[in-house]
Amino acid sequence: MPDSYDVVIIGSGQAGNPLATALADAGRRVVLIEEYLLGGSCINYGCSPVKTMLASAERAHQVRTAVDFGVLADAPRVDMAAVVARKDVVIGAMREGVRKNLTQEHPGITVLAGRAVFTGPHSVRVALETGPEKELTAPLIFINTGTRAAIPEVDGLAETGFLTTTELLDLPELPEHLLILGGGYIGLEFGQMYRRFGSRVTIIESGEQVLEHEDADVCATLQELLEAEGVEFVLGAKAYRASKGAGGQITVAARTSSGERRLRGTHLLIATGRTPNSDKLNLSAAGVRVDEQGYIQVNSRLQTNVRGIYALGDVHGGPQFTHLSYDDYRIVRDALLGGKSRSARQRPLPYAVFTDPQLGRIGLSEAQAREKKIAYRVAVMPVSNIGRARETGRLGGFFKVLVDAKDQIIGAAILCAEGGEIMTMLQLAMTGRLKYQVLQQMIFAHPLWAEALNNAFAKLKEPKK
Missing domain, CATH: 3.50.50.60 (FAD/NAD(P)-binding domain)
Known part of the structure; x- marks a missing residue:
């Protein structure tokens, strides 16, 4: 029974x-x-x-x-x-x-x-x-x-001894040259991490930008910051064959707009989704x-x-x-x-990409606002304007905040050293339906990263057509 x-x-x-x-x-x-x-x-x-x-x-x-x-x-x-x-x-x-x-x-x-x-x-x-x-x-x-981990259909891939993130997290030796198939948040986090450990890193992405759901300016800036640390990117690359040579070297063949590329490394991480x-x-x-x-x-x-x-x-x-x-x-x-009914369909979606600098995201991107035909203004402020950034030397990135016709925040992309934490402050403001002027006039302790919210809205503009 x-x-x-x-x-x-x-x-x-x-x-x-x-x-x-x-x-x-x-x-x-x-x-x-x-x-x-x-x-x-x-x-x-x-x-x-x-x-x-x-x-x-x-x-x-x-x-x-x-x-x-x-x-x-x-x-x-x-x-x-x-x-x-x-x-x-x-x-x-x-x-x-x-x-x-x-x-x-x-x-x-x-x-x-x-x-x-x-x-x-x-x-x-x-x-x-x-x-x-x-x-x-x-x-x-x-x-x-x-x-x-979703394994893409690439000829010969099964014979290469590729790694998923699960196996790479347990690898006791440092890859000499890590190839990463996939330029989403997993590929970016692992790419920067292993570059900082000392590996040469090449990220191979089939799309024309990393982080396919983000605005182009966010993706381009984050890519530039990682390239400055030595991470290599090959975009618009459709991998179609992989092989492992007698000496253990892995080769990934990919078609790009400029012709075929053959990318070689000692290890291959698959980060193409789940x-x-x-x-x-x-x-x-x-x-x-x-x-x-x-x-x-x-x-x-x-x-x-x-x-x-x-x-x-x-x-x-x-x-x-x-x-x-x-x-x-x-x-x-x-x-x-509790006898309470709440839908799983309509709920806020905050998230962070844990690169350095972090990318904190909440609400609508510019592309999404345009798609939904929502009237908005956008404020963009370089992180280098922030006192805390200059003091700590963490100057890369920018704040990008969208405001609707009622002066309420409808979305933000915060690419800075503590981007996830700043994004959460904006999420709280959005939840409380605060107008952006409340943050603009609020007294923040000096010199915190959050103090930048006093200045982030100074250059609200209509979006470029």
Whole structure:
């Protein structure tokens, strides 16, 4: 006979874990199934390990550039094994915190290590890491299985020994020349990180700019800043073949507008996007619908087409950010336990690209405002105008803020040393529907980065036609 629960959660990610604790605390019998590692992608091979290693790369960069600040130091020597070991300690503590939270601090949660597949609309079979299979049933099932690296169709790629971000984060040696296929935020963060560690880095992007959804001026400036550190870019390059030579060198052949390019390196990172982990769940047995890319289709309340089955986080498509996955949890929690209905369709989308300088983004870009035919004015201020930037030597980037006809902020791209933090201040102003003049006249402590908001709106202009 199958084991009966009130709730089955498949996947221990940033939506599934807090949902498990909230429902267990409300008296539900919850079973959470995780095939890989507790904590999901963010903790194990996404945000947290990448940002931990970025911190090491930043230290190396500070040592390398210390002479510019009057400090004499030897050139940094990066011990990649030690960098990875530090990352493992940080992530291990986070993962242990998740394990303790799920297994000790909240009675009512059963955690199973294994792979789950549907056997019916409200039943799953779990192949455990140890022990016999288990059959489980529940009236509520939540799918929180996330995504994995999407591997492009490039002839010969499988034989090159390419790396995904998961493997590269555990690589104990420094690549001599890292080729990166993909110029999105993952490619840019890893590109700058490994350049600062000491690798030669070449980013190969099929589009005509990096960060395809950003305004061209933002992308061009960020690219220039990374090129100044030695990152190489090959844009408009359609990779069609890859090979590995007898000496271990990897060659990527790409078609560009100026002809074929052959790009050679010692390591190849694939950073061309993600694909959902829905294909392993036997969703057909439950009747759950997916789109042509495999993302689970949900309504505004994150319900699938099958009553009682929900999809949370990256597996249902759309922007793939940890903070949106966590908000998925809040939407479902409030609906089930608080009787409150909120749509997952219309919600703010703040995000940051953790290059140096950071790119903080909220609201509409100029391209989006034009597409929606929204009348706006735009203010652009170079970071070099900010006192804090001159004092710290972090001069690259600019503020770009969009204001509508009612003088309210409708979007911003903040490319500066603390771009994500400044973006969040603008998000708060947008949430409170403050007019830009409030920030323009506000007293900020001197000399903070935030003080720049007094001056950012001084040159509001109509957009160029």
